[in-house]
Amino acid sequence: MTKKLWFQVGVGILLAILIIKYFLEISFLFGPVVIIIKTVILPLVLGGVLYYMTEPIQRFLENRKFPRWASMITIIVSLVLVLWGIGAIIGPHVTRQVNNFVENAPGLTKDFNEMKDMLLQEKRNLPKTLEKSLDDAANSIQSIALNFGKWIVTFIQSLFQAVFLLVLVPFFFIFMLKDHEKFAPIIYNRFTGQRREWVKKTLGDIDHVLRSYIQGQFLISAILATLIFIGYWIFGVNYALLLALFALFMNLIPFIGPWIAVVPALIIAYTQDPKLVIAVGIVTLVAQQIDSNIITPNVMGKTLDIHPLTVITIILAAGNIAGFLGIIVAIPFYAVLKVIVLNIYEQRRKIKNAATKDVKE
Numbered sequence: 001m002t003k004k005l006w007f008q009v010g011v012g013i014l015l016a017i018l019i020i021k022y023f024l025e026i027s028f029l030f031g032p033v034v035i036i037i038k039t040v041i042l043p044l045v046l047g048g049v050l051y052y053m054t055e056p057i058q059r060f061l062e063n064r065k066f067p068r069w070a071s072m073i074t075i076i077v078s079l080v081l082v083l084w085g086i087g088a089i090i091g092p093h094v095t096r097q098v099n100n101f102v103e104n105a106p107g108l109t110k111d112f113n114e115m116k117d118m119l120l121q122e123k124r125n126l127p128k129t130l131e132k133s134l135d136d137a138a139n140s141i142q143s144i145a146l147n148f149g150k151w152i153v154t155f156i157q158s159l160f161q162a163v164f165l166l167v168l169v170p171f172f173f174i175f176m177l178k179d180h181e182k183f184a185p186i187i188y189n190r191f192t193g194q195r196r197e198w199v200k201k202t203l204g205d206i207d208h209v210l211r212s213y214i215q216g217q218f219l220i221s222a223i224l225a226t227l228i229f230i231g232y233w234i235f236g237v238n239y240a241l242l243l244a245l246f247a248l249f250m251n252l253i254p255f256i257g258p259w260i261a262v263v264p265a266l267i268i269a270y271t272q273d274p275k276l277v278i279a280v281g282i283v284t285l286v287a288q289q290i291d292s293n294i295i296t297p298n299v300m301g302k303t304l305d306i307h308p309l310t311v312i313t314i315i316l317a318a319g320n321i322a323g324f325l326g327i328i329v330a331i332p333f334y335a336v337l338k339v340i341v342l343n344i345y346e347q348r349r350k351i352k353n354a355a356t357k358d359v360k361e
Contacts, residue, residue: 040168045329047172051180052214054079058177072177100239194347202343209335220295221251224258224287228265231283237265238272253327256315258288306335 054075061071184207188199229244237243247261262284269276311331318330 043168044172046169047176048210049214050079050169050173051176052211053218054177055180055211056215068178072174075177076174198343198347202340205339205343206336209339210332213332213335216296217252220291221248223295224248224251224291227287227290228261228283231287232265232280235276235279235283237269237276237280239268243268253315256312258284258291306331306338310334 057075057078058071061074062068066074184200184203188196188203191199225244225248228247229240232240232243243261243265246264247258250257250261253260262280265280265284266277269280314330314334315327318326
């Protein structure tokens, strides 16, 4: 029994849980280590995201005989110019819409309360069974809204932490641009033989999955946000730019992000003109169909190959465990874990086949 895979995996999981348990209990010894990890992890993740987003540019430049230092300077200057251009072009419009939203917030709140009272009044005229179903749905929506509020608070806290530690993000980013080819060899050169080849292949697969996910997800989010802005602008929805920017960040959450993004748009559309709710629904539906049938298949392909139900389960669990930041990193973390497990399974199968072949010979 001790040679069975399920037994070895179970023992490994139990040992890992025990190690983590005693690790957390010896706080006076490992407390500073945990603080350092929490301080470094967010800038490291942001630096990694920036690296994967700019890596195609660096590869393009170096394929055209740019030295490493020249490609790095070009990327950094380009990023500064792009950020400055975005701020100069849309900054005034965003500021104006934010100011208008703040000024109109009391009126929007009043309209929203009137809408809620009207729905509650109409609910009393419905059959008991349907009324109960609506109550259950309302409670579910309220629970989701409360959790979403917690995620937003966590996101804001993480954002302030990122701003406070902003000096570390360029450090990690520049370091990755300069020496990214050296990271994997440092790990797999510690092994020999077939194990070395397996570690090298696994690290390559992890790099491919992360690159494809980050680059693809940001590209998809940008395209969807642009489509949503154009649609809202055509129909004359207020705060179209703010809603599009909100959708840009929400679309980074796979599968359920776009549906979260449409909620404030529906509320604003209803308070502006109830007929606009239909327009917002049409824009969202068209954008989602374009995304599902054209954008995502061509950008992402089958890189992750994760079932939508699995995505929802992972996102909900990550939100309860680690808040908004957990939602953002849950899918790539799961994809990396899936790559490692699949490579372990493939390696064990090769070893088993080789052993069977030797026995037959």
